[in-house]
Amino acid sequence: MAFPDRIERTLHLPHPPEKVWVALTTAAGLGAWFGHSAEVDLRVGGLIKLAWDSGDAATLTIERLEEPRFFGYTWRIQGLPEGDPRRTYVEFTLRPSVAGTTLIVVETGFAQLPDSSAHAGNTQGWRHELGELVAYLDGRL
Numbered sequence: 001m002a003f004p005d006r007i008e009r010t011l012h013l014p015h016p017p018e019k020v021w022v023a024l025t026t027a028a029g030l031g032a033w034f035g036h037s038a039e040v041d042l043r044v045g046g047l048i049k050l051a052w053d054s055g056d057a058a059t060l061t062i063e064r065l066e067e068p069r070f071f072g073y074t075w076r077i078q079g080l081p082e083g084d085p086r087r088t089y090v091e092f093t094l095r096p097s098v099a100g101t102t103l104i105v106v107e108t109g110f111a112q113l114p115d116s117s118a119h120a121g122n123t124q125g126w127r128h129e130l131g132e133l134v135a136y137l138d139g140r141l
Helices: 017-025 027-033 117-137
Strands: 006-013 037-040 047-051 057-066 070-076 087-097 100-108
Touching: 006 117, 017 027, 017 070, 017 087, 017 100, 017 117, 027 037, 027 047, 027 117, 057 087, 100 117
Parallel strands: none
Antiparallel strands: 006 100, 037 047, 047 057, 057 070, 070 087, 087 100
């Protein structure tokens, strides 16, 4: 049985695209809502290093950077061995709206995996992390 290759979420945020962009692409922003600390080399091919108080860490490679509309990166798939080359691709699309910003988040690449566990885990993860993004943008984090 096939499982979905993508996760897609759309948020309607009452904040200007520039503010959302900063939350998505800076060490201060990412370290506040997506991890507990972050280092960002903001260029195509640059790395983002995230760390959590739990000891978990992630390294993202920036693949697309078109300020302030598109930001995309690849990252290692949770549960695969450290040296496994398979990655998923995450892309954020920011669209100005009358009320602020429409943010579309799409993660793809799950079809290359043997089962749906990474898709299920990341679906739950985005639910949580995007809630943290909203709280951060609203000043509640």
